[in-house]
Amino acid sequence: MTSTRRARKGERRPAAHLPIARVYVDVPLAHLDRPFDYQVPEQLDADAVPGCRVRVRFAGQLVDGYLVQRVSDTDHVGRLAFLERVTSPEPVLTPELAELARGVADRYAGCMVDVLRLAIPPRHAKVEAEDVAEPTGAPPPPEHTGWHRYPRGTAFMEALAAERHARAVWQAAPDEDWPARLAAAAAVTAAAGRGTVLVVPDHRDVDRLHAACTALLGADRVVALSADLGPAKRYRRWLAVRRGIAKVVVGTRAAMFAPVAEPGLFVVWDDGDDLHAEPRAPYPHVRDVLVQRAHQTGTALLVAGFARTAEAQLLVESGWAHAIAASRDTVRTAAPRVTAIGESDAQLARDEAARSARLPSVAFDVARRALRDGAPVLVQVPRRGYVPALACGDCRSPARCRRCAGPLALPGRHRDGEHRPATCRWCGHGEPSFRCPECGSRRIRAVVVGAGRTAEELGRAFAGATVRTSGRDEVLSSVPGSPALVVATPGAEPVAEGGYGAALLLDGWALLGRADLRAGEETLRRWMTAAALVRPAGDGGRVVVIAESALVPVQALVRWDPAWHAEQELAGRTELGFPPAVRMATVDGVPSAVAALLDELEVPEGGEVLGPVPLGELDGEGNADRERALVRVARPQGRALAGALSAAVARRTARKEPDSVRVRLDPLEIV
DNA sequence: GCAATGAGCGTC
DNA sequence: ACGCTCATTGCT
Numbered sequence: 300m301t302s303t304r305r306a307r308k309g310e311r312r313p314a315a316h317l318p319i320a321r322v323y324v325d326v327p328l329a330h331l332d333r334p335f336d337y338q339v340p341e342q343l344d345a346d347a348v349p350g351c352r353v354r355v356r357f358a359g360q361l362v363d364g365y366l367v368q369r370v371s372d373t374d375h376v377g378r379l380a381f382l383e384r385v386t387s388p389e390p391v392l393t394p395e396l397a398e399l400a401r402g403v404a405d406r407y408a409g410c411m412v413d414v415l416r417l418a419i420p421p422r423h424a425k426v427e428a429e430d431v432a433e434p435t436g437a438p439p440p441p442e443h444t445g446w447h448r449y450p451r452g453t454a455f456m457e458a459l460a461a462e463r464h465a466r467a468v469w470q471a472a473p474d475e476d477w478p479a480r481l482a483a484a485a486a487v488t489a490a491a492g493r494g495t496v497l498v499v500p501d502h503r504d505v506d507r508l509h510a511a512c513t514a515l516l517g518a519d520r521v522v523a524l525s526a527d528l529g530p531a532k533r534y535r536r537w538l539a540v541r542r543g544i545a546k547v548v549v550g551t552r553a554a555m556f557a558p559v560a561e562p563g564l565f566v567v568w569d570d571g572d573d574l575h576a577e578p579r580a581p582y583p584h585v586r587d588v589l590v591q592r593a594h595q596t597g598t599a600l601l602v603a604g605f606a607r608t609a610e611a612q613l614l615v616e617s618g619w620a621h622a623i624a625a626s627r628d629t630v631r632t633a634a635p636r637v638t639a640i641g642e643s644d645a646q647l648a649r650d651e652a653a654r655s656a657r658l659p660s661v662a663f664d665v666a667r668r669a670l671r672d673g674a675p676v677l678v679q680v681p682r683r684g685y686v687p688a689l690a691c692g693d694c695r696s697p698a699r700c701r702r703c704a705g706p707l708a709l710p711g712r713h714r715d716g717e718h719r720p721a722t723c724r725w726c727g728h729g730e731p732s733f734r735c736p737e738c739g740s741r742r743i744r745a746v747v748v749g750a751g752r753t754a755e756e757l758g759r760a761f762a763g764a765t766v767r768t769s770g771r772d773e774v775l776s777s778v779p780g781s782p783a784l785v786v787a788t789p790g791a792e793p794v795a796e797g798g799y800g801a802a803l804l805l806d807g808w809a810l811l812g813r814a815d816l817r818a819g820e821e822t823l824r825r826w827m828t829a830a831a832l833v834r835p836a837g838d839g840g841r842v843v844v845i846a847e848s849a850l851v852p853v854q855a856l857v858r859w860d861p862a863w864h865a866e867q868e869l870a871g872r873t874e875l876g877f878p879p880a881v882r883m884a885t886v887d888g889v890p891s892a893v894a895a896l897l898d899e900l901e902v903p904e905g906g907e908v909l910g911p912v913p914l915g916e917l918d919g920e921g922n923a924d925r926e927r928a929l930v931r932v933a934r935p936q937g938r939a940l941a942g943a944l945s946a947a948v949a950r951r952t953a954r955k956e957p958d959s960v961r962v963r964l965d966p967l968e969i970v
Numbered sequence: 971g972c973a974a975t976g977a978g979c980g981t982c
Numbered sequence: 983a984c985g986c987t988c989a990t991t992g993c994t
Contacts, residue, residue: 319982324982331980357981357982375982954979955979
């Protein structure tokens with residue numbers, strides 16, 4: 300009778316061994332960001348393995364959760380509920396991933412389940428049930444790694460082979476086939492029986508690097524993970540990684556969490572690309588996550604790119620990572636010849652051809668010569684809408700530069716808040732008093748101009764040349780090695796077969812004029828990424844950059860010296876008290892909520908609060924809908940700051956305060 | 971003095 | 983969104 304009553308009421312008995320499950324419930328509230336204890340009913344004993352997905356009753360609701368641990372005792376004084384069910388016995392939350400997610404949540408003042416949402420793809424039951432091939436043995440090491448051209452390159456490869464956790468910041472030589480180099484590093488790691496995670500900015504880079512890796516390692520050892528895969532494919536590949544079948548992972552952002560078995564190497568390529576910053580809470584950055592992961596697991600790390608960020612420079616200067624860079628001689632022979640043309644360069648004004656052509660004469664000549672030699676020419680232009688171009692306010696004809704006839708545009712508000720005059724997008728000449736040559740009007744209006752329009756204009760300047768465009772709407776991954784003008788926005792530059800004969804970098808003033816902490820660094824990064832697609836100077840490769848040659852990023856490009864630029868950049872930021880020399884957090888929200896949070900916040904020793912300042916448009920009385928405050932501390936107080944912020948947020952969420960605040964640590968955009 | 975009722979809070 | 987605690991209320 301007792302047994303029937305129990306069965307009817309669904310009464311359950313706890314498992315005999317380790318009857319308590321510690322569960323992270325999928326409720327993204329700061330004050331609930333800790334494990335809760337549940338009893339494991341004996342029917343679920345076998346399936347309730349550490350790392351599996353479960354469903355539990357939490358505050359009267361059925362919610363998803365992750366079982367992180369089975370234990371024998373609980374600290375909880377009240378009655379424990381039972382696990383409702385085990386969603387799947389697949390242990391998706393590996394111990395390493397659990398530790399990493401906890402660390403990332405703590406680092407960014409976020410909560411663990413938010414990190415897990417980024418790290419673990421949604422379940423796909425059919426995929427989970429599929430049979431998978433047995434893991435393959437270690438492949439032989441590659442015969443040539445191509446790392447010997449770098450003074451510390453060979454040592455780094457040896458460290459990977461010996462499973463030492465070497466850490467390096469690598470600036471690829473300007474002619475480098477970087478996918479081949481990274482694939483070689485992954486192959487060396489794989490030969491030692493270890494896994495590699497390689498994170499690149501976008502899908503095109505995934506394709507290139509994946510191809511390079513499979514060429515060395517075979518298709519069954521390498522998986523490509525990117526956000527645009529369908530749910531089934533995504534989960535299938537992710538599971539192949541988790542189950543230890545694929546030991547080399549190539550992917551975008553989310554792949555930074557890929558739970559590769561026995562990791563031996565983590566790589567982030569082009570760490571300055573803002574695609575490496577996750578836009579969802581808690582806003583982790585690939586470089587920082589991989590640094591943390593390398594530290595936590597004793598794995599080798601490579602922070603790589605043509606350019607070098609201030610953050611990477613800090614890793615070098617603090618002694619945490621070695622710098623791997625080619626010698627000056629190697630760089631000189633590998634780089635294209637770079638010419639800077641600034642507004643003050645007399646050459647432009649005197650040159651007769653500069654007026655009749657639509658480009659500065661040097662740029663025109665360089666492009667024409669490359670086309671005549673049968674090579675494609677890359678033209679880098681600002682993104683559509685990035686800068687509004689100008690037209691006559693009356694007759695609508697495009698407003699043109701009186702010196703080179705290039706299109707005029709407004710550079711936007713400068714760092715000092717002052718409006719600057721209309722500026723030529725090609726030669727950078729400022730035009731304070733516009734007068735339309737067609738109708739004589741002095742009125743001027745803004746129009747949206749992007750790569751398409753620039754392509755049209757260039758097509759006319761180089762009559763008869765093929766013009767291809769690559770940008771937001773349609774991104775080309777490669778172009779043939781035949782004469783053509785390839786107009787591309789930053790980040791969308793196609794690779795050219797045999798390399799470009801020349802590149803014209805026309806967006807310098809637009810990039811450098813931005814009131815952004817990272818304007819200089821970002822400009823150099825984009826320039827170098829484009830210029831690296833051009834043939835070496837010895838093969839006729841030329842780059843023309845329309846920018847003042849005295850500027851630090853321009854000098855760094857001309858000399859191809861990204862390390863020097865990063866030193867300058869970090870020194871400058873140290874002086875100003877900007878990241879990464881300090882740790883910063885932004886707090887956004889409606890004014891009352893920001894004020895309440897700051898009131899609640901225990902700012903760590905030596906820290907300071909800046910603002911709050913209005914965010915976005917102001918109303919009639921000068922009040923903003925939203926405000927932003929900055930909190931700044933010395934680097935050693937970074938953990939304390941994150942802790943203080945999450946504690947303050949937790950007190951707010953526990954009180955069910957209606958207005959939420961957004962907290963971000965080390966955001967890319969500060970102004 | 972104490973049961974009945976409801977608001978608020980924590981959430982196992 | 984449940985169920986517990988605790989304060990308030992109303993009656994003996």
